[in-house]
Amino acid sequence: xxxxxxxxSWVICKSGTSVKIECRSLDFQATTMFWYRQFPKQxxxxxxxxxxxxxxxxxxxxxxxxxxxxxxxxxxSTLTVTSAHPEDSSFYICSARDVQxxxxxxxxxxxxxxxxx
Amino acid sequence: xxxxxQLGSHVSVSEGALVLxxxxxxxxxxxxxxxxxxxxxxxxxxxxxxxxxxxxxxGINGFEAEFKKSETSFxxxxxxAHMSDAAEYFCAVSxxxxxxxxxxxxxxxxxxxxxx
Numbered sequence: 272x273x274x275x276x277x278x279x280s281w282v283i284c285k286s287g288t289s290v291k292i293e294c295r296s297l298d299f300q301a302t303t304m305f306w307y308r309q310f311p312k313q314x315x316x317x318x319x320x321x322x323x324x325x326x327x328x329x330x331x332x333x334x335x336x337x338x339x340x341x342x343x344x345x346x347x348s349t350l351t352v353t354s355a356h357p358e359d360s361s362f363y364i365c366s367a368r369d370v371q372x373x374x375x376x377x378x379x380x381x382x383x384x385x386x387x388x
Numbered sequence: 389x390x391x392x393x394q395l396g397s398h399v400s401v402s403e404g405a406l407v408l409x410x411x412x413x414x415x416x417x418x419x420x421x422x423x424x425x426x427x428x429x430x431x432x433x434x435x436x437x438x439x440x441x442x443x444x445x446x447g448i449n450g451f452e453a454e455f456k457k458s459e460t461s462f463x464x465x466x467x468x469a470h471m472s473d474a475a476e477y478f479c480a481v482s483x484x485x486x487x488x489x490x491x492x493x494x495x496x497x498x499x500x501x502x503x504x
Contacts, residue, residue: 305491305492307494313496314478314494314495314496314497315432315492315494317491317493320490330491364431364432366492376434376437377434378434379424379431379432379433380431381429381431382431
C-alpha cells in the first residue's frame with residue numbers, strides 16, 4: 272500500500288517547450304502533495320506544496336509562473352515546467368500524504384529526470 | 389527555519405561492521421525528524437521517524453536513531469552492515485509549522501558503501 276507513481280520517468284525536451292509531469296497516489300487519497308527537485312549530488316529541495324482544490328504554495332525563490340502545479344483530484348497532481356531551459360534540467364520528485372491512514376507520513380514517487388537541450 | 393547537516397557525503401564500512409550516519413538539525417519549532425533511504429533509480433523509502441515520543445527510534449532493516457535535543461542530533465545506526473544496505477541516505481526535518489505536516493527539509497545525503 273501507499274504507492275506513489277510518477278510519469279514520465281524521464282523526459283528530454285527542447286529549450287522553450289513545456290513539459291508536464293504527473294504524480295499519482297495509486298492506493299490512497301492524497302489531499303496534500305509536495306514537489307521537490309534534486310540536482311546531481313545534492314539534496315532534495317522543496318519547491319511547492321499542492322493542496323487538492325486550491326492553489327499551490329510555492330517556496331521562496333521558486334517561480335510559480337514557470338512551475339505550474341495543478342492538484343485537481345485527490346489522486347493526481349501535475350507539475351508543468353513552462354518554457355523550459357537547460358538550467359531546469361533536474362530530477363523532480365513528488366510525495367503525497369495519506370492523512371486518513373498514516374497521519375503525516377509522506378510517500379515518495381520514483382522521480383522524473385528532466386533534460387532540457 | 390529548519391536546516392539539516394549530514395556529516396560525510398560518503399561513508400564506507402566493512403560488511404558486518406557498525407554503521408553510523410550523522411545528522412544534525414536546527415529547527416525553530418519542535419522537530420519531526422526522518423531518515424530516508426534511496427536506492428538507485430528508486431524513490432525515497434522511510435527508514436524511521438521521530439515524532440516527539442521515544443527518543444530512541446527503531447526502524448526497518450535493523451536501523452535505529454536516537455534523538456538528542458542537547459546535541460541537536462539524530463544519528464542513524466545499524467549494528468551490523470549488510471551488502472544490501474549500500475544506498476543513499478537522507479536525513480530530513482519537518483517544515484515550518486512542525487508536526488510533519490509540511491514539506492521536508494533534507495540534508496545533502498550520505499552515500500553508504502559496504503566493503504565485502
